[in-house]
Amino acid sequence: MTLDALPPHQGGAEQLARLLAQALLAGHWQPGDVFPRELDIGKHFAVSRNQVRNALTSLTAAGLLERTAGRGTLVREMGDWHLLDPLMSEWMTGLVDLDPQLIRAIYAFRFSAEPVVAGLAAQAAQAEDIERLESAYAGMKSSAGSVEARAEHAEYDVAFHDATYRASHNLVWRQMGHLLRPSIMALIHRSQHRTGPLDDSLARHRQVLDAIRSRDASAAESAAREVLRRTAIDLGIVS
């Protein structure tokens, strides 16, 4: 894989990092491959070696690359990626050709974890948490059905689930909310055909909200499970 296939970029090491990271996430390099040298990257994108090093530092911190003096830069395998690094979530968001294996892994995680989180939320939610959930739900409802508001709907969807994680009032669970955005955004690109099921999804979200509001942990658990069962269908994981 060469750099030629990548789009141009403008401004900042962060942009460059995103560009390279998304190429890696899309699998343009195989694990074990040697990554282009600093100077080549700098020449190709017309940026200083500093910018390149800053970008590569981020990718290395995220577990995408492994650098050693003398040898060069190697591409690490998916199992070494720091999927919970917020930067990773940011890079994954908006990436259309994300590895299906990765999408499945994230979904499987959510399917096992989110019911528990919803249960905790039902126990720990404060008034402000309920408010966030209601606000997100209202946004989902208002943007449901129309095709042009799909992106907006996804944002409210993310907000709803993120509010659930926050309502658990646990520092660790809350960090994991970052994973929601890429997971839910992937859903947009996978299910651009159907529009009918949205009402269904909406009703299930409402049940989660109601269960948390009434502090019914087990009801929240099973309601969250139903939401995710629906998501699995939309993602094309099950039929």
Added chain:
Amino acid sequence: MTLDALPPHQGGAEQLARLLAQALLAGHWQPGDVFPRELDIGKHFAVSRNQVRNALTSLTAAGLLERTAGRGTLVREMGDWHLLDPLMSEWMTGLVDLDPQLIRAIYAFRFSAEPVVAGLAAQAAQAEDIERLESAYAGMKSSAGSVEARAEHAEYDVAFHDATYRASHNLVWRQMGHLLRPSIMALIHRSQHRTGPLDDSLARHRQVLDAIRSRDASAAESAAREVLRRTAIDLGIVS
């Protein structure tokens, strides 16, 4: 807070990063405080500005600091920390005066998550996973009881739980194994008085192992819950 209270250091930006990170984790600075300037840090520890910048880059990536040109470096609050960053786990490990609130948060997370993980492990474990679990269990058993082998015992303990997360065969859950080390290491410093309960803990770990081996998900769940209930006592969270 000044730098004077920190121990000296030798060699490498990573050492410096660990030093500063541990000071931050121990709460030596309040959130919102201004962190010392690059040049002051460099002068104090007799390192180049480069090393300081590399160290601060790591701390910033971990969510411990927030840097903006012109303003300076600010200390972020605990809610912004990237607790799931492997570097954080490394820094937290071996830190004696970790914030009790943090220990509780991590424990609460484990208490809610680990039963689920054990259940998944019972479904997905391969032969090599069982082997890892058995090997770790054997190590725990051989190092049980003796006071001088306490550190060794903790390592096997970490290995056992990490093997559980790995056995779930989910990329996301597996990442979370990093949190185990600081959590279990904190246990050493908190329960340096008792030695008797170790047999108890050992028996409970064995039940987890057996349940996973026999592919009994619900049994694995409740066994993991029992292990963590014991851990809560040893951590002094409940009595």
Added chain:
DNA sequence: CTTGTTTAAATGTCAGACATTTACTAGACT
């Protein structure tokens, strides 16, 4: 009192030289 300008101080960036690590190559010796 408000607005605009200057000044100081902090982080960010650049460029070049140099250091260090690594892998490969060529040769000397047995």
Added chain:
DNA sequence: AGTCTAGTAAATGTCTGACATTTAAACAAG
């Protein structure tokens, strides 16, 4: 032939000094 030993090239890592940019505060003009 085989093996050890320089030696060389190439990559990342580091240092240094200067400069750029951003921010906040001081200060002056209206």
